[in-house]
Amino acid sequence: MKLLRYLALAVMGVTAPHVQAQTPAASSSEILLQLKKLNVTGSVLYIAAHPDDENTRLLAYLASERKLRTGYLSLTRGDGGQNLIGKEQGEMLGLIRTQELLAARRTDGAEQFFSRAFDFGFSKNPQETFTFWNKGLVLSDVVWVIRNFKPDVIICRFPTTGEGGHGHHTASAILAEEAFKIAGDPRWFPEQLQYTQVWQPKRIFWNTFNFGGLNTTSESQMKIDVGGYNQLLGKSYGEIAAASRSNHKSQGFGSASTRGESFEYFKQLAGSSAKKDLFDGINTSWSRIPGGTAIQAAISKIIAQxxxxxxxxxxxxxxxxxxxxxxxxxxxxxxxxxxxxxxxxxxxxxxxxxxxxxxxxxxxxxxxxxxxxxxxxxxxxxxxxxxxxxxxxxxxxxxxxxxxxxxxxxxxxxxxxxxPVSQAYSTPYWLQQPHNTGAFIVDDQLMIGKAENGPxxxxxxxxxxxxxxxxxxxxxxxxxxxxxxxxxxxxxxVLPPLTINLPEAVNVFRNGKGRVLSLTVKANKPDVNGRLSVTASGGWYADVEQPEIHLKSAGDEAIIQVYVEPVAGVPSSELKASVRIDGNSYEKSIRRIDYEHIPAQFTLSSATTRLVSIDMYKSGNNIGYIAGAGDEIPSCLQQVGYKVTMLNDDMIEQGDLSAYDAIVTGVRAYNTNPKMQQHYKALMNYVKKGGNLIVQYNTNNRISSVPVDIGPYPFTITRDRVTDEHAAVTFLRPDHAVFHFPNEITQADFDGWIQERGIYFATDSLNKYTKVLSMADPKENAQDGSLLIKAYGRGNFVYAGLAFFRELPAGVPGAYRLFANLLGLPVHEKR
Incomplete structure (x- = not known):
């Protein structure tokens, strides 16, 4: 036999490894459950907007009690949300949440699908959502998934009438209803029919809910007890649901198990009438298929024996x-x-x-x-x-x-x-091309809807x-x-011979001064010898002093210094890097994600970085930073010349805080650090003695509350926000130092903001704080809780709901200037 020269036959005892943790071997009782599922031919598709929107208890019930083929279509990958476990935002956060959803589906037994829609952040209504999403494109994706998954029944998590709150939620219901009506019509998206066939689901429901203080259920609606116990799995559906939902770790959704009866309610939206059950009158046996009756009988006999x-x-x-x-x-x-x-x-x-x-x-x-x-x-x-x-x-x-x-x-x-030489490099299929504001670009129709790449x-x-x-x-x-x-x-x-990593996605230069950027070239194979070259657009100066690359072993790295200097009158540039080896040019950068709860993830993209020149002055230099859930603010401050010291608990309690001109708490620090209450006295004493304490946003909701004191006087963190990044901003106290020192702040400083103005604004019922800004989303009342400032003793306390954690990493000049002013708020005379 041809393989004998390659064959090493080993005979030994072996224990099953964790293998392919995604598909572990089934126990005998699980095999029996799979046999029973084999005898059911019904399918149901749940549709919502984000990771975590799905009803995991209902999915578990449908998959393992009703034994239906069950799927969840999340229109987005959750790219626009916040991250409780690290610094990743945008596409990288979407990668994490994709894997968390896949882990959830492995737990509850359903399958996972996505559209090309990009989560651009919180949206207050579907009209705003569809200004970012191409409605026709996302609708085509929903139809595509329906035509391929072929559900008998569709279930929406949210209604079209807005009770879901988030504009994406409402938009998901609108798209689901429209897709239900047209998926069976060949006149819609006919280009799909070279790969699949039209499909008309039998009916569509809204899974009404009672949470967040809103009860949309009614005893007049269809209701189903999904709180049963599955003996073959040894778990109730409430227990399975909690384990499934607890996979959403980047959102802090660890959930407690529930046991006993639990009803889900449903309002039918369209399709053939159903009174008692989602599948009233729908044939889910093999008899729906010509020749299937004999298969049904054969499987039934196997189950019995x-x-x-x-x-x-x-x-x-x-x-x-x-x-x-x-x-x-x-x-x-x-x-x-x-x-x-x-x-x-x-x-x-x-x-x-x-x-x-x-x-x-x-x-x-x-x-x-x-x-x-x-x-x-x-x-x-x-x-x-x-x-x-x-x-x-x-x-x-x-x-x-x-x-x-x-x-x-x-x-x-x-x-x-x-x-093969023609093999494409490994990178998530939806990130192979730069996406636009509302959607990923995917040219291969057969990849649309898939959760991830194949092997x-x-x-x-x-x-x-x-x-x-x-x-x-x-x-x-x-x-x-x-x-x-x-x-x-x-x-x-599958990787290129080397990758080139630049220090940041955006590099900021202050007051026209040049500085050195350090590029890291890493070999993915032995004996990499080449020459690094860089180019900067717009006339910016970029020079590599020692461009030759010699890396002996796979994994070796070279740190290359590149001097970059802005050119007057050109506020931004793009730096591109490449290495030439044997006549071929390589220009890929790699970004990796490594968390224990998901498989290793990475993306490959062009080795480029955006360069931004900012006119900005600073007062003070030494900044203490208390880490929160994770953000990039410390490195942003270092780029513009601040010395940043990360403060641990011992340094806060026992160190000399007076050494710091300002102290900043990272996003959600009071949600994630249980010792912040213990630190309250030390931080307030620091402010009293002349320090500036800037507290970035925290959340205050059922998932992540603030059980501690934050400022010198009580205030309440709300869920109020302004999601329109172009919203007009009014200076309520134009004479306040925050607008004048060390930088003059004008309306122009709020140009170019991304995703939102701010989130989790505060209210001050005692009127102890100075509110300096007012802003509003379209057709809404103005909000004044984005920035609260209080002179306390000789120093200043600030609560900042403004989205600095997004704006500074994006290189927004006005956000840098305003943040510098917060850090430099003047010390008051001794009182």
């Missing part, structure tokens, strides 16, 4: 059902759909019944196009069953084997997987099980053993 202590005894009958599925005619699109879906389910059940475990593990987590990487493919049959390894196909090479697998023996095949490399395993060939695909992954975490898996990455 299933031996929970010996699942492998069901394999012959399961293989017989597989052959029945293969013989179904696909002339009917619905038959093709259910045949494809049930084959996928059945193949997984057969693997679990046989106790078959398969893995393809590479020796490194990265590989270059055109290169090859050693891979160890392992297979073990852990139950007594007739299984033959017929073929192993990797990197377009197929190898005949005809190897009869012996129970509980681990077979290992060492070989090299080649990566960079995969291998085909052809098994003959009980005499019938069944084909499987396994991803090539990388694994290693961590001394604390144990066995750790990560996806295989």
């Amino acid at each position: 299933y031996n929970i202590q010996a699942p492998e005894r069901s394999i012959p009958q399961l293989v017989a059902v597989y052959r029945q599925l293969q013989s179904l005619s696909e002339k009917n699109p619905e038959t093709h759909y259910w045949k494809t879906q049930k084959e996928k389910e059945l193949k997984a059940i057969i693997l679990d019944c046989a106790g078959i475990w398969m893995e393809a593990a590479a020796t490194d987590y990265k590989v270059m196009p055109g290169a090859s990487i050693p891979v160890n493919t392992q297979i073990i049959l852990r139950k007594k069953a007739a299984v033959e390894l017929e073929q192993l196909v990797y990197a377009a090479s197929d190898t005949a084997m005809q190897l009869q697998l012996k129970p509980n023996q681990l077979y290992a095949f060492k070989h090299a997987d080649a990566v 960079a490399l995969s291998e085909q395993v052809h098994l003959k099980i009980d005499g019938v060939r069944i084909d499987y695909e396994i991803p090539v992954v990388y694994k290693y053993t961590d001394p604390v975490k144990g066995e750790v898996y990560r996806p295989l990455e």
Whole structure:
């Protein structure tokens, strides 16, 4: 046999690793549940706007009690929200929340889908939402998902009438209702029909709710008890829901389990009438498919005879059902759909019944196009069953084997997987091109709706099980053993030979002065030798003193100094970097995300940085910073010349705070640091003695409250905000020092702000604080809680709901100047 020269046959005992934590082996009771699901042909699609909008208890109930194919379509990836666990914002936050949603779906048993809509931040109404989202484009995505998922029933989380609060919420319901009406009409989005077929769901509901002080439920509505207990899983649906929702860690949505009856309410919006149940009159048995009645009877017999202590005894009958599925005619699109879906389910059940475990593990987590990487493919049959390894196909090479697998023996095949020269670099498909304000750009129709990319490399395993060939695909992954975490898996990455990382996405230069930027060039393979070049647009000066790159080993890095200087009259520029190797130019930058609760994530993009020249003066230099949930303000302040010291709890309690001209608390510091109450006295004494304390926004809601004192006098943090970044700003106290020292602040300083003016404004019922700004979203009353200032002792206390955490990293000049004025508020005479 051709593979013998590559074959290393190992026979040993083995314990199941954490493998592919995304698809762990099923227990015998879980196999029985999957068999029961195999006998149901109904489907339901839940639609809302964001990660966390979904009703996880209802999803768990539909997936495991009703045994329906269940999906959640989140229109966005949550890119515009806040981050409780780190500094990531925008697209990087969307990456985190995508993985958190996938973890939630692995918990509750549903599937995950997305549209191309970009979460641009909080929106107060659907009209504003659709000024950013291309409504027709997002509608086409919803129709596309419906036509492919083919739900019998659609459920909206929110209504079209606005009770959901967020404009995205209302927009999601509007789009769901419109898509319900047109998904079955071939005149709508006909370009999709070369890949799929039209589909008309039977009915659509609104899942009414009672939370946030608003009760939209009614006893006149359809209601269903979803609080049951699933003996096969050993959990109630309330317990499953809590575990699912607790995956949303970047939002701080850890949830407590619920047990006992729990009703969900539904208002029907359109479709055939239903009185008692979501699926009234809808056939969810195999009889809906021509030739399906015999399959129903065969699966029912397998369930009746299933031996929970010996699942492998069901394999012959399961293989017989597989052959029945293969013989179904696909002339009917619905038959093709259910045949494809049930084959996928059945193949997984057969693997679990046989106790078959398969893995393809590479020796490194990265590989270059055109290169090859050693891979160890392992297979073990852990139950007594007739299984033959017929073929192993990797990197377009197929190898005949005809190897009869012996129970509980681990077979290992060492070989090299080649990566095609044409292989694209790994990066999330929706981030391969720069997105616009409201949507990601995805040119491949077949990728739209998918939660994430497929594996960079995969291998085909052809098994003959009980005499019938069944084909499987396994991803090539990388694994290693961590001394604390144990066995750790990560996806295989296809990368360029090197990456070039610039220090920040935006680099700020103060008062026309040049400075040195440090670029990091990292080798992804041995012996990288090249030359770095940089260019700056708009006439800005950029020079590399030592451009030659010599990196001996994969993983080696070189720090290259680039001197950059603004040019008068050109407020911004773009710096591009590239390295030329053997006539080829490489210009990719990499950004990585590493959290324990999700797989390693990264993006590749052009090695560019925006350069911004700001005319700004500062008073004081030494800034103390108390970290919160995570933001980029410290590095932003360092860019414009401040010395920033990160203050830990001991430094606050025992250190000399008078050394700092100002102290700033990071976003949500009072939500995330339980010792802030303990620090209250020290911080107030600091202010009394002449210091400036600037407190950035905190939240005060059911998820993240503020149980501590913040300022010298009480004030209340609200959910008020101004989401229009262009909203007019009124100076309530134009004579206040905050507008004059050390920078003169004018209306022009509020130009160019991004996403919003501010969030979580404050109210001051005792009128102890000075309110210096007023602003309003369109057609709303003016709000004056974005910036509260109080002279206290010789110093000043500030509560800032203004979105500095977004504006400074974006290089907004006016935000820098105003923040500098807050840091430099004048010391008062001793009172």
